[in-house]
Amino acid sequence: MAGIREFSEQLWNGEIDTIFEAHPLFRNWNDRVPEEIDDGILYYKGISGATTLDSGDSLVMLDTGARNDAPAIFEGVRKWRPDHRLAAAVFSHHHVDHIFGVDPFEQEAAESGNPRTVVYGHEAIPGHFDRYRRMRGWNSAINRRQFARPGMPLQPLGEWPDDFRYPDVTFRDRVTFSEGSLTFEVAHDRGECEDSAWTWVPELKLLAPGDLFIYAVPNAGNPQKVQRWVGEWAVGLRKMAALDAELLIPGHGFPIFGADRIRTALDDTATLLETIEGQTVALMNQGATLDRVLQEVEVPADLLEKPYLRPAYDHHEFLIHNIWRLYGGWWEGEPDNLLPAPRAARASEWVALAGGLDGVVARAEELRTNGELQLACHIIEYAVLAEPGSADAHDLRAKIYEERAGEQLSSMSRGVFTFASDSSKAGKRDGFEP
Numbered sequence: 001m002a003g004i005r006e007f008s009e010q011l012w013n014g015e016i017d018t019i020f021e022a023h024p025l026f027r028n029w030n031d032r033v034p035e036e037i038d039d040g041i042l043y044y045k046g047i048s049g050a051t052t053l054d055s056g057d058s059l060v061m062l063d064t065g066a067r068n069d070a071p072a073i074f075e076g077v078r079k080w081r082p083d084h085r086l087a088a089a090v091f092s093h094h095h096v097d098h099i100f101g102v103d104p105f106e107q108e109a110a111e112s113g114n115p116r117t118v119v120y121g122h123e124a125i126p127g128h129f130d131r132y133r134r135m136r137g138w139n140s141a142i143n144r145r146q147f148a149r150p151g152m153p154l155q156p157l158g159e160w161p162d163d164f165r166y167p168d169v170t171f172r173d174r175v176t177f178s179e180g181s182l183t184f185e186v187a188h189d190r191g192e193c194e195d196s197a198w199t200w201v202p203e204l205k206l207l208a209p210g211d212l213f214i215y216a217v218p219n220a221g222n223p224q225k226v227q228r229w230v231g232e233w234a235v236g237l238r239k240m241a242a243l244d245a246e247l248l249i250p251g252h253g254f255p256i257f258g259a260d261r262i263r264t265a266l267d268d269t270a271t272l273l274e275t276i277e278g279q280t281v282a283l284m285n286q287g288a289t290l291d292r293v294l295q296e297v298e299v300p301a302d303l304l305e306k307p308y309l310r311p312a313y314d315h316h317e318f319l320i321h322n323i324w325r326l327y328g329g330w331w332e333g334e335p336d337n338l339l340p341a342p343r344a345a346r347a348s349e350w351v352a353l354a355g356g357l358d359g360v361v362a363r364a365e366e367l368r369t370n371g372e373l374q375l376a377c378h379i380i381e382y383a384v385l386a387e388p389g390s391a392d393a394h395d396l397r398a399k400i401y402e403e404r405a406g407e408q409l410s411s412m413s414r415g416v417f418t419f420a421s422d423s424s425k426a427g428k429r430d431g432f433e434p
């Protein structure tokens with residue numbers, strides 16, 4: 001198989017797509033074997049990127065992978081540098097796909113009597129680990145929806161972790177440390193997380209933005225997750241673009257080589273975020289409802305066509321919701337939804353007005369046949385809400401959401417629609433219903 005550099009070249013030129021072939025989050029590279037992409041730089045691509053740097057006499061990791069990537073990372077690093085101890089690691093944020101690779105090295109250190117690794121992370125990370133422990137069921141459930149694939153059992157996704165390696169050194173705005181011949185300048189900007197941080201290694205002109213760059217529309221909208229900061233994210237990207245990095249190792253997606261490309265990718269990503277935030281704020285300042293904002297914000301199509309800005313994971317429209325939530329509140333400005341009647345009661349009224357369930361199901365089928373899947377979803381939803389026991393309504397609903405999932409570029413949308421489809425196949429509107 002070709003090396004990372006060649007893969008990166010094909011990706012940049014659009015010869016490989018990020019929607020399926022090189023989705024930023026899928027384990028799709030080299031069967032989990034790390035690769036030395038430059039002298040002293042060992043890159044691993046699992047669900048996320050984890051990079052190990054040789055500082056001369058010790059190792060430093062910039063992000064450390066998910067729990068089930070940890071053995072492969074450890075094995076790969078030890079094949080590459082059998083004797084150097086892991087002196088330090090940086091967590092770019094608290095997400096579980098970035099923070100579990102230190103454990104095997106610390107076990108090894110304990111056995112050989114070496115000091116533990118020093119882990120650096122933003123000061124908000126511990127609070128988020130605490131939140132994760134409190135919200136385990138929720139996090140398992142929402143990720144089951146987000147990462148749904150057809151036919152998966154309708155159960156929460158595994159056991160959400162409850163033991164975390166807390167950072168040893170926390171910081172608010174920035175921290176700099178040296179290890180061997182290398183300097184690590186770690187800076188904080190809010191973006192995907194309250195605790196997002198990015199690392200600059202000047203001797204190598206290496207930039208590790210964490211999830212502030214993922215070779216796709218930034219994960220700034222995610223419908224089921226805590227607050228994200230679209231505007232501040234762009235500010236961070238502009239700072240990174242000014243560094244003239246020669247190597248960018250993203251949190252997800254693949255490395256980019258060369259200063260021009262890196263600057264372009266970071267600046268374009270910042271521009272996308274700035275335009276969505278700017279338009280949303282302008283409309284909010286006119287007192288617009290969320291519905292109006294969603295209809296009127298124009299997302300530049302040329303940016304979404306860039307190989308590094310395809311909506312492969314998050315959907316650009318979701319970003320608007322997060323901006324709304326940050327500057328506004330949970331209410332979308334519709335008076336009937338302020339203190340709403342139950343959805344099922346509303347649906348029953350509409351279905352009765354339409355002359356009964358059969359007509360509603362028939363209209364949903366007509367919309368589906370005409371390719372108007374967005375409207376078909378709304379209509380069939382009323383049908384199953386009004387008559388949850390109707391096999392006809394569930395059969396059609398399963399079909400409509402399956403087709404809707406099939407036309408999504410965003411894997412997040414695909415997951416949610418697939419979960420809805422599979423739920424109806426089991427006779428439920430939501431798979432987690434008792």
Ligand SMILES: [Zn+2]
Pocket residue numbers: 048095097098211251252
């Ligand atoms: Zn991540």
